[in-house]
Amino acid sequence: MTAPEENGAALLTSLQDDTVKLIAYTIVSLKRDKERVMDGGKDSLVVTDSMTCEAFQSWILAKYLQQKVSDPNDVSQKVPRGQLIDPDELQYLRVYYVVSHRWPRQPSKFEQREINALRGIRDVLEQPSETG
Secondary structure (H helix, E strand, C coil), rough: HHHHHHHHHHHHCCCCCCCEEEEEEEEEEEECCCCEEEEEEEEEEEEEEEEEEEHHHHHHHHHHHHHHEEECCCEEEEEEEEHHCHHHHHHHEEEEEEEEEEECCCCCHHHHHHHHHHHHHHHHHHCCCCCC
């Protein structure tokens, strides 16, 4: 891979910045002869935090496994999705993701008020003194 290609690939997976990121992800199982996309394992979400690839993948897997779904033996009951997955398959779960788009983070109202107050102080300090 050339340097520009590596930079482009890094932009598709890097989550370590302060932008607002739209991320599309898929959870797959790589268990031999049972490779598949997991039920309910495709989604998109917005992430505003800076995080490592490993932290993101761990978060998505934990969220997925804890998600309450209908129990196939009793549809009136909800159980964590992790209880419905063969424990031997858990080690083969992987998260594929791409950053579909990035936007600059908008300032919060507090930050904007703080900036306006600091500008007001600056303007007062820059005015010439009346004494002299």
